[in-house]
Amino acid sequence: MTTLLHISDLHFGTEIPEVLATLKQQVQAMPVDAIILSGDLTQRARLHQFRNCRAFIDSLGNVPLLAIPGNHDISLWCPWERFFTPYRRYQKYFPTDFDRYGVISAQCGEACLVAVRSTRRYRHIHGELSSRQIDRVARLLKKAPSKALKLVVCHQPLHVTDQEDEADLVRGADKATPVWRAAGADGIVSGHIHQPFIVPIPPGQDVPSQRPMWAIQTGTTVSRRLRDNYPNAFNIISNQAQIFETAEIENPLGLNRPSWGAALWLYDFKSAQFLPYRQYWLK
Numbered sequence: 001m002t003t004l005l006h007i008s009d010l011h012f013g014t015e016i017p018e019v020l021a022t023l024k025q026q027v028q029a030m031p032v033d034a035i036i037l038s039g040d041l042t043q044r045a046r047l048h049q050f051r052n053c054r055a056f057i058d059s060l061g062n063v064p065l066l067a068i069p070g071n072h073d074i075s076l077w078c079p080w081e082r083f084f085t086p087y088r089r090y091q092k093y094f095p096t097d098f099d100r101y102g103v104i105s106a107q108c109g110e111a112c113l114v115a116v117r118s119t120r121r122y123r124h125i126h127g128e129l130s131s132r133q134i135d136r137v138a139r140l141l142k143k144a145p146s147k148a149l150k151l152v153v154c155h156q157p158l159h160v161t162d163q164e165d166e167a168d169l170v171r172g173a174d175k176a177t178p179v180w181r182a183a184g185a186d187g188i189v190s191g192h193i194h195q196p197f198i199v200p201i202p203p204g205q206d207v208p209s210q211r212p213m214w215a216i217q218t219g220t221t222v223s224r225r226l227r228d229n230y231p232n233a234f235n236i237i238s239n240q241a242q243i244f245e246t247a248e249i250e251n252p253l254g255l256n257r258p259s260w261g262a263a264l265w266l267y268d269f270k271s272a273q274f275l276p277y278r279q280y281w282l283k
């Protein structure tokens, strides 16, 4: 049985101490096997912000972490560093063994995670997926055991639900989506737009494979940089039935014997707790 916690856009430097404390308390009470952190760990890529973020992640216990940098994690204010060593600060506190394509994969219990670094030194906000990255991720997905839940982690989304957010899609999303779907991805795990949702990504007209693939998106988990009315949020992805026992689980794909589900948890300022909001059968 495997349970993954998905957090994102912590933006250390703008974190809300009460939300941080609640998150820690609630996560420590859950049987989390691995944490996915989908970028924007800091607000301005300052060393003390990375240090505080690291200390917080370590305080959650000895849980494996798969993290990728977001656009806020490369320096905006030091062009020299941005050009020559954009990930120096990130790597100091979150050493990550990316391959030459900026991709890393990990097997976490019964889930296979493939994370891709989509930030670019020459693009401040919008990320990009190169054709080599798209192919590399597809190769790793195909190699993963067929029974595993296969997730791709990318800071910027490949799918959005509001038309106004289309400008925030990672460059190359249109190419990567059909390729990764055909290669067996069950979901794309992202942050960046600070809007939580879990929805199936509709297949395009020209996609030969009609396999379901989900956009698993969370908001900022602990920062003040809330967008519109979306509260702080995280996701739980699990094949452990008791995690989802307490409320209804939606089944938009009409799966017969689903085993993996995902739950959107939102912070409720009244009760000062994260509460499960909507839950879905994924696979």
Ligand SMILES: [Fe+2]
Pocket (backbone or CB within 6 Å): 009, 011, 040, 070, 072, 192, 193, 194
């Ligand atoms: Fe962000």
Ligand SMILES: [Fe+2]
Pocket (backbone or CB within 6 Å): 039, 040, 070, 071, 072, 155, 191, 192, 193
């Ligand atoms: Fe971002």
